C-alpha cells in the first residue's frame with residue numbers, strides 16, 4: 232500500500248507549497264509512490280487518514296493551535312516545511328511589537344473580530360519529526376526528505392554554516408564590501424545562493440546546529456561591529472532564537 236500524505240498550510244505566503252508543485256522533473260515519480268489525501272492547493276480530496284503530514288506556516292492564533300494538534304494526532308510523521316514552520320520565519324517579527332498594536336495595524340477597526348497569539352514555529356506547539364529549511368523551502372531538501380521517508384532511512388541534511396559553501400564557491404566575502412552577512416551562523420544547504428549572487432545571507436535557513444558564536448563574534452569584531460549591529464537582520468528569520476532565550 233502506498234503511504235498516504237497530506238499537505239497543510241498555516242500562517243504563510245504558501246510559497247513552500249508551490250515549491251512542491253515546482254518539482255516538475257520529480258513530481259510524477261513522487262506522485263506514483265504516494266497517495267495524496269489532502270492538499271488544498273492541488274486537489275479537492277480532504278481526508279484525515281494520512282501517514283505523513285507536511286506542514287507549512289507558523290502558528291499564530293488559537294485556531295492554528297487547535298488545527299495543528301489534530302493534524303499531529305492523525306499523522307504518524309510530521310514534517311515542518313519552510314522557515315515559517317521551522318523557525319517562525321518572518322512572521323516572528325510580529326513578536327517584537329505589542330500584539331494589540333499589530334492586530335490593529337493589520338485589521339484596523341475590525342481587529343476585535345480576529346483572535347491572535349504571538350507567533351510560534353510548529354515545533355513549539357507539537358512534536359515535529361523532520362524539518363525542511365529555507366524561504367522558500369529548498370526543493371532538493373524536500374526531495375531528499377521524501378525519498379528518505381519512503382525508503383525508511385533518515386534524511387541527509389546539512390549541519391554546517393553557509394560560509395562553508397560560500398568559501399567552496401570561492402565567492403568574495405560580503406563583509407569585505409562593508410556589508411553584514413549571516414552566513415557564519417546560518418544552516419547551509421542552499422549552495423550559498425545569496426552570496427553567490429552578490430547578496431548577503433539573511434539567514435532564511437535558520438541557525439545551524441551548535442552555531443560557533445565565538446567565530447561569528449570574531450568576524451564582527453574584526454570589522455568593528457557588534458551583535459547589536461546585526462540584530463535587525465538577524466531578527467528577519469532568526470528572531471525565534473532571541474525570543475526563546
Ligand code: SF4
Nearest residue numbers: 243246313314315366
Ligand atoms: S517560508 Fe517563505 S516561501 Fe515558505 S511559506 Fe513562509 S514566507 Fe512563504
Ligand code: SF4
Nearest residue numbers: 394397404405412414
Ligand atoms: S560571511 Fe557571508 S559572504 Fe562571507 S564567507 Fe560567510 S557566507 Fe560568504
Ligand code: SF4
Nearest residue numbers: 421425432433434435
Ligand atoms: S544564502 Fe542565506 S538567505 Fe540565501 S538562501 Fe541561503 S540561507 Fe537563505
